Amino acid sequence: xxxxYQPAVASGPPPxxxxxxxxxxDELSPEFPDISPSKIRFLExxxxxxxxRSSSGYRRFSAADITRLRFILTAQRDEYLPLRVxxxxxxxxxxxxxxxxxxxxxxxxxxxxxxRSELLTAAGAAEELLAELEDYGLIRxxxxxxxxxxxxxxxxxxxxxxxxxxxxxxVIKAAAERETALVEQAVAPLxxxxxxxxxxxxxxxxxxxHIAALHVILVEDGLTEAGLASQPPHPGKQEGGSREAPxxxxxxxx
Numbered sequence: 454x455x456x457x458y459q460p461a462v463a464s465g466p467p468p469x470x471x472x473x474x475x476x477x478x479d480e481l482s483p484e485f486p487d488i489s490p491s492k493i494r495f496l497e498x499x500x501x502x503x504x505x506r507s508s509s510g511y512r513r514f515s516a517a518d519i520t521r522l523r524f525i526l527t528a529q530r531d532e533y534l535p536l537r538v539x540x541x542x543x544x545x546x547x548x549x550x551x552x553x554x555x556x557x558x559x560x561x562x563x564x565x566x567x568x569r570s571e572l573l574t575a576a577g578a579a580e581e582l583l584a585e586l587e588d589y590g591l592i593r594x595x596x597x598x599x600x601x602x603x604x605x606x607x608x609x610x611x612x613x614x615x616x617x618x619x620x621x622x623x624v625i626k627a628a629a630e631r632e633t634a635l636v637e638q639a640v641a642p643l644x645x646x647x648x649x650x651x652x653x654x655x656x657x658x659x660x661x662x663h664i665a666a667l668h669v670i671l672v673e674d675g676l677t678e679a680g681l682a683s684q685p686p687h688p689g690k691q692e693g694g695s696r697e698a699p700x701x702x703x704x705x706x707x
Contacts (some may be wrong), residue, residue, distance in 0.1 A: 471505060471513035480519060485526045493522070501525055501540055520566045520597075527599055533658040542600070566597040576606040585619040591626055632668075636660045 472480075474490055481488050496502050497512075502521055504512040514522075521543065528534045528542070567575060573583060586592040586609055592602055609619060636657050637644075643653035676682035 471515050472519075474504075474512050474514065477514050477519060477522065481522060481526065484523075485530065488526065496522070496525060496536075499536055499540070501536065501543065523566060523597075524599060527601070529654075531601060533654050533661065535658070546600075566599060567603070568597060572598045572603060572606065575603055576610055578606050578610050582606070582609060582613065582619070586622075589619050589623055589626070591619060591622055628668075632661075632664050636664070 474493060477493065478488060478490070493502070493512075497504065502518055502525070504514045504518050507513050524543070525536075525539055528539045529536075534542075569583070572578075573580060583592065583606060586606065587594045591609070592598075592605055595602075609622070612622070639660055640653045640656045643656055644650065646652070673682055
């Protein structure tokens with residue numbers, strides 16, 4: 454079955470627009486200093502990229518290959534995702550692009566890298582909202598935008614339906630930055646060790662998941678205290694009493 458991403462097999466001279474692995478490094482290394490030929494070969498061996506081979510056996514990378522590489526490297530750097538999860542995301546994107554082509558809809562799924570106008574269309578957002586999110590630092594202005602930025606913009610659109618504006622989201626960004634700093638501090642000893650960075654990456658992912666889960670619990674608890682959620686009482690709370698967990702305040706601030 455044809456997939457959304459399926460490089461051709463080279464026969465004869467490389468196609469126009471393809472570049473060598475050295476040119477790929479030149480383009481991506483300013484944004485991803487850790488990229489190397491061995492890392493690209495490893496990603497190919499793992500099945501995440503499939504560059505074209507010239508008749509002499511050299512790898513040739515198309516614009517789609519470079520976009521795919523940028524997606525993988527961004528997911529590793531910014532979200533600490535394992536390759537298995539990244540591959541699942543890429544497969545999902547490939548499959549949905551295929552479904553769009555077969556059904557004739559064409560534009561149902563945004564590409565891995567989007568222009569500013571493509572991002573706005575995919576999120577159903579106005580330019581003013583995107584500009585405001587950039588002003589408040591929730592989205593980084595760039596030449597192209599990925600799926601993570603699309604998720605942020607879509608969330609901002611939904612929040613706007615409840616009257617929550619980008620200026621209100623600064624507190625969420627500040628909390629995320631503090632949580633990131635906490636994770637960085639906790640894994641610093643592992644990150645300083647020589648050799649593979651994988652132990653530090655695994656620890657960072659695990660910590661981030663626990664922090665995110667705790668964040669959800671605390672928000673839900675605050676909403677319960679404010680009478681805005683229906684949950685069973687916490688252990689230690691007695692009927693007829695309203696003993697609060699130490700240090701926990703309601704969402705209303707009372």
